[in-house]
Every structure is written in C-alpha cells, then in structure tokens.
Amino acid sequence: MVVRNEEKVLVPCGIPYIFGSLHTSDKNVLPDKMLTDIGVEIKIAEVTKVDVEKNFCELSNNEKIHFEKLVFATGSIPTVPKWLKGGDLENVFIIPKNKIYLDEMHAKLKPLKKIITIGAGFIGVEMSDEMNKAGWDVTLVEVEPFILSKAFDKEFGDKAEELLKSRGVKVITNKGIKEIIGKDGKVSKVLLSSGEELEADAVILSVGYIPNTELAVKSGIELNKFGFIKTCEYMRVDNCSSDIYAVGDCAEKRDFLTRKLNATMLASTACAEARVAGMSLYELSPCKSFSGTIAIYDTAIGDTAFGTAGVIESKAKAENFSVVVGSFTGMDKHPGTLEGMHPQTVKLIVAADCGMIIGGEVYGGSSVGELTNSIGFLIQNHVNIKTLLTAQIGTHPLLTGSPAAYPLIKAAEVVAKKLRK
Amino acid sequence: MVVRNEEKVLVPCGIPYIFGSLHTSDKNVLPDKMLTDIGVEIKIAEVTKVDVEKNFCELSNNEKIHFEKLVFATGSIPTVPKWLKGGDLENVFIIPKNKIYLDEMHAKLKPLKKIITIGAGFIGVEMSDEMNKAGWDVTLVEVEPFILSKAFDKEFGDKAEELLKSRGVKVITNKGIKEIIGKDGKVSKVLLSSGEELEADAVILSVGYIPNTELAVKSGIELNKFGFIKTCEYMRVDNCSSDIYAVGDCAEKRDFLTRKLNATMLASTACAEARVAGMSLYELSPCKSFSGTIAIYDTAIGDTAFGTAGVIESKAKAENFSVVVGSFTGMDKHPGTLEGMHPQTVKLIVAADCGMIIGGEVYGGSSVGELTNSIGFLIQNHVNIKTLLTAQIGTHPLLTGSPAAYPLIKAAEVVAKKLRK
Helix, strand or coil, rough: CEEEECCCCCHHHHHHHHHCCCHHHHEEEECCCHCCCCCCCEECEEEEEEECCCEEEEEECCCCECCCCCCCCCEEEEEECCEEECCEEEEEEEEEHHHHHHHHHHHHHHHCCEEEEECHHHHHHHHHHHHCCCCCEEEECCCCCCCCCCCCCCCCCCCHHHHHHCCCCECCCCCCCCEEEEEEEEEEEEEEEEEEEEEECEEECCCCCCEECCHHCCCCCCCCCCCCCCCCCEEEEEECCCCHHHHHHHECCEEECCCCCCCCCCCHHHHHHHHHHHCCCCCCCCCCCCCCCCCCEEEEEECEEEEECCEEEHHHHHHCCEEEEEEEEEEECCCCHHHHHHHHEEEEEEECCCCCEEEEEEEECCCCHHHHHHHHHHHHHEEHHHHHHHHCCCCCCCCCCCCCCCHHHHHHHHHHHHHCC | EEEEECCCEEEEHHHHHCCCCCCCCCHHHHHHHHHHHHCCCEEEEEEEECCCCCCCECCCCCCCEEEECEECCCCCCCCCCCCECCCCECCCCCCCCCCHHHHHHHHHHHCCCCCCCCCCCHHHHHHHHHHHHCCCEEECCCCCCCCCCCCCCCCHHHHHHHHHHHHEEEEEECCCEEEEEEEEEEEEEEEECCCEEEEEEEEECCCCCCEEEHHHHHHHCEEECCECCECCCCEEECCCCCEEEEEEHCCCCCCCCCCCHHHHHHHHHHHHHHHHHHHHCCCCCCCCCCCCCCCEEEEECCEEEEEEECCHHHHHHHHCEEEEEEEEEEEECCCCCCCCCCCCEEEEEEEEEEEEEEEEEEEECCCCCHHHHHHHHHHCCCCCCHHHHHCCCCCCCCCCCCCCCCHHHHHHHHHHHHHHC
16 A cells, blocks of 8 residues: 555656646646556555554554554655755746646746756756757756766756756856845845846756665654664665655665665655565565665757766766776767767766776757666676677667777777776 | 778768769769878779788789788678579669769769669669669669568567658569560660569669679688678688788677678778777787677668667577567657657667577667667777666757657666566
8 A cells, every 4th residue: 555645646757848838737747647546555545653662654634554564765855954044935946756846836836937957967957958949048057067066067958058058057156045025025036156147037956865764763763963763775764663764765775885874865766765665565675786885877858868877987986996998989970971970978987096987068959868777787787897898789770880990989998998008 | 001992982882872862973972082191092903813922912013012911891782683584784883982983883873864773772772772762763672571681670670661651662572583685775664573664764783792702702701601702800810820810891800799601891890890900900909899790780761770789689680589678759959849859769679587688679760879879889999778778868858769668768767577477
C-alpha cells in the first residue's frame, strides 16, 4: 500500500516542462495504473505518526494501519533561505513536487512578464529555458562563478551558459541575491549582492531542497548532519528494527568515491535505492551493484544536452584525489555532413594511480543521456581506462560518432597517453 | 604509412546515405587530415606483393618499401553469386567501398525507376529506405522469413519490416532470387524462387561480402575456412613472424560467446581490432578488454532505430545455450506526452545457469545507438543480470525513459523474476 497526500502525483523531472513544452501539468502526471495493475493499493491520506516499534501508523483520518515493513519515501521540499528578506512576498515561488501549488503558480505567472530565477542548478536552468521558450523575460542569477557548477566542470558550465544566452535567457553569475524588494506586497525588484537592482514581476527560488523528514523525526528516527534519515546500504533505517526502510530524497547518501555523506537528490538515484530496498525487504540480497551514490544526471537546453556521472575534475581535486583527465570532441553522427549532427564532447576523470574510471562529463545531442549511462555503468563496474582502449562499440551514421573517432574511446586514449608518461 | 588504391576513401557506413539524405558521395569522404596531422604518410598505390619474411612490399609503380611492421587492412568486397544468371547484365549493381564505382552507379540509377534490392541485411535495408526516400520505386527481396534476421529476433525484424513498408518500400520475404532477366543486355525483370517475375530497371545486390585477401594469399598467408586471414587475438597473423598483423573485414573473427569462427564485418569491430593491433605492434599489451567479437550494431529507418549487441535469442538457442530472456517496452522520453517521444523496447538475453548478460536488442528513437553500447559494455564486462537490478542510472525527461520504467532495468527485472522460479 502506498499512502500519500496528493491526489495526483507529478513526474518530478518533468516539472520544468509544464511551463514550456507541455503547457500544462496534466500532461505530466505519473500514472497510478502501473501500481494498481500489480495490486498496489493507493490511499490518499496523511500519515501523522509511525510507531516504529509496534509496526503501525496513524493517518490523518484517525485510521490505524499495521505494517510488516514500512518505507519512508517522503522526498524533499524546496527551501526558502531564512535570511532572505522579501521571501514571503506575493509572486515569490518555489518548485515543490505539488500539482496544486504549481497549477496556481502557473496561473499567477501567466499575466506577468519579468521573471528572475535564483539558483542555476538543473531546476533553475531548465525552468529558465522553458519559461524563456514560452515567452517570459527570464533572468537567471547564480552566486557561483558559472552555472551548473555542482554537476559540471567550468568548460561544460560555460557552454551551457553560452547556449542559454543565445536562446534569450539573461544569465548573471558570481552574484548572489540579497533581498527581494516588494511594492504593495508584491515582488517588484531583486537586490543583488553587488548592489545592482533588477526589476522583477516574479521570483522563482531554486536554491536547494531539504529532506522532508518531519514525520520521521516525530517517529524517533535519527537524521544525519545534512538532515537525511540515517540508513545502511540496504536502505534499512539505522536506529530501527529491520522493518523500517527509507529511500529517495529523504534517505542518507554517501558519495561512492569520497565516501562522504552528501546531499544528492535525483529521481534516478531514488529509484535505484527503491529497487535495493524492495529486494531487501523480506530477504537480504547481497546482489547490490553499487556502494555509494554515483550521481548520474543530464539536462537539455534545446537540442543540446549535458550529462555527468561520478565525480567531476574540480571536485576530485578538491578532495585530494590524484586524477588524470582526457577530453575529446567529435560528432554524434557520421559523416558530419548528415543533417542534425551535433558536436559531442566526452571528458573522462580517471584515478592516476590505478586507472579506474571515476567520472565523466558529456556534451552533445539527444544521445547524451544514454552515453552518460554507459559511463555510469563503466564506473559502477570499476572498469579500468585501459580496457576501454580496446573495447568494442557499435556505431551507425545516424546514431553515434564514427568508429574511428568515437569520443568516449578517444577520451580514453587521451588519458592513457598521459598515464604512460 | 598507409598505402591504398583509392584517391578518396568513403565513410563505409555512410554509403547508403549517398543515395538519399546526403545526395552525393562528396559529403561522405573520410578526411585524411586526421592521419596526416599526426604524421602519417598516405601513398596512393597498389601493393602487388608482400615479402613477409624479408619485411618489404612491392608497389604497382615498382617501388619497394621496407617495413618493420605491416598490417593487412584490405577489407572486404561484395559478392555476386556465381550461380546467379544475369548477374553480369547492365544495371546490376553491388555496393563496394569504392567512390568511383558508386558515383557511376548513382549517375546510372538517376534516370531509372524500379529498383530491386536483393538481401535484407543492414546494407540492403538502408539502401532501400534511402532510395525510397529519394523517390525511387524500391522492392526489397529477402530469402529468409524476415528481414535483418542475422542481427535480430523475429519480433524486431517484423517491426523493421512494418516500418519500411509504411514508408513505401515493398518488402518480399521468404523468397530468393533465381535469375535476373535482361533485355538488350540491360536488366528488365527479376525471377524469384517462387516463379514470380518482378519488373526492374536495376538490381542492387547486397547478399554478402567476402574478405579481400588476394594479396595476403599471394604473400603466403593462410586463410581460415571462411576465407579470413588467420590471426590471434592480438591481431598477429598466425603463420608469420610477429611483424605481420591483420585487422578488419579481412581478419579472422571468433564469436565471443560461441567461440566459433564467424564472418562479422563491421567498421566498429574493425576499429576495435585496429586499436588492439596498434597497441600491440611494438609492445604486447595484455590490456585487451574482450576475447572474441561481440557484434554490436544499429540501423535506423526514419526516426526509428534498432540496435543489437552480443547474441540474439534464436542464435543462442540454436547453439544450445540455455537462456532466459526478458523484454520491456517503455518510452525514450518521460512523460510520454513530450514531443518526439518514441516507444523503446529492450530485450535481454541472459545465460540461465549463471545470470551473465550475453545479448541485447533495442528498438526506439535516436538514443538506441548509445543504449546498445551500454549493453555492449555490460556484456564485455561480464555483468550479471542481478547487478543490473540495483544499478544506478541517470534519467532526464527529454533524453531517456523514466527512472521507474527504464526499459533496460525493467527487462533485467523480467529476467530476474524468471530466474527465481
């Protein structure tokens, strides 16, 4: 049984597209049929308390439900920084995974013109691009020196910024937001850390999410220093019996490489954790292919896509890993004269001492998602860069780069050459 | 130094597109710059003899070239079956990797209308689709019960056939060609094994290729039973000193799974072999990631693509492997309401006794090529189906299936469920 608050659940990654390509959130609803078809009951209610010792929970309608196993999958909620003056003005929005909120927000945004998006992570970038596409005047503000800086090294972030700008989004980097200035209780300006003021009809905050753990805390469950439910790698909650699990944005994550706790929040990671939990509920399975979270994610701006898997170069260096990197730019079709050809760049991040592939970044066309997943599989299977030199691949004029200049293999060659020196 | 006959070399997999999307072979020329930039000399001449003991070769211009190492990369040539009556008529064409021939063929085809393509492998299918797109009236004839039958199981071949037909190509399966009937020395009809006669202005034979080994044989090099140069896995020619290598369509291949000699001819396989040979010329490297040829290939018909890696189900069964297969059909974007969404099917072929992934077939949109390569990496790294159940992937609305219904993982779940029984 799934117990949830929402009548209708949205496809989380599809949310930015509601405001552009899809036009309406109704086209972005996760179908319940997949669940009900296999016999899962869906109960629309709020769980008010979980008794993790006596294995029952209480619902808002006072119903008590006994369980054999319980999984916290309560997700995350967007944050509004407490220090931010003006965060409570009308037309300041966040992006929760909440259809009702987003529909109201969409309706309110429609008559407005000037939109300021704060925070250039994936959500900020995709929201800005989609809203620009739909006709709004969008300015994206990021405090870091370049956009998407948590997921990509600078050369990729710069490309994304260039592209966003060419499509009409104004991008301001290296400047934080200081205050949202109101007039008659509504947003009218944004004051930046530089002292600059930007006119604004609405502000969209995409400055981070925090785990939604209110219920867990009420139930006596321990959180880690980032506020995530402490779990083991089988997704069992640390300070409970083995009947209590947590998965997704509310559950603890460790970086596969640095082994540090981190705050990765991705639907794909959540699903991998859910599969692990599901397999382990009644029978512990040692067949877990990963230890730690290998964040793999992509974004798309128009026909151009960006993908990342594992660690990026700057992060690896900051963590004191000795790495060798190699990049190669080729094409995603061959010959390059074919219509729709997109340049494709692959960058690989490799441990200098042992040759293990620990990260990759990809720039290209629509095949970037699956190519990034290829790199993800290489990382998860501890593949050595040298074996990539002689790996077999398949190529096709319309679908991939050329076999003689396939960027993933060529990037491996660049790394291998450096490792020989 | 590269010694070759041809002034200009074509991108081999791009050849069908000369007749449709590209309009001309000039847009499908492999640039020499990649080679000359790194100091490779290109000599346009024919090698008439190789002395594999004294390490020199003789050219058509009587020049003698001494070498330290020599690599046979003489490729393959299309076959015209000897028994085929009418194979020598005007307007019967083959598809060699030869710009001059193909340009003449293209010019001759232009005023003609009715084209019969014989043989529905990748080349026959792609030629038929491209020529149909360019306005020719095309009939594709295949002796096997379905098209692309060497690379795909029937359900995938049937989809490809349906698609080709919907685009206007006439497809005749289960019927061979008996004779090409001429009039005034030119093609006028094709007689099928069924007795049927088809009117034809031209016939394109894509019924197979044989290794181009005339020079190797003259040089005393041994061929295997399929006519390929016998080589070891480092691509050294078996009955020579370790100075003589062979790679690509002329070099021996063994199937990675059946261990049988086979006749795979793919540019991507050739490039993998070339990398192995290149790495092993002066220093033997044990870092070879594969043993045997894992044929990985794709094709595209319009916006739909088909990919295959490793063994298909029918072949595995014919070879007495006990396999479990699983298929899942989802979408290549999510939510499915997004423009350009293409259904995506992944079928996995898994060894029943040990769970090793030994093959995969993919149907979908433009991401099929890289998704097929992901499966190729899984096969080459001996990944067990169970580890795929919990593998981490990255997903994005515009680039991949949904994280909860990612066809590769879901197909693995189908297999795992069967394996538990």
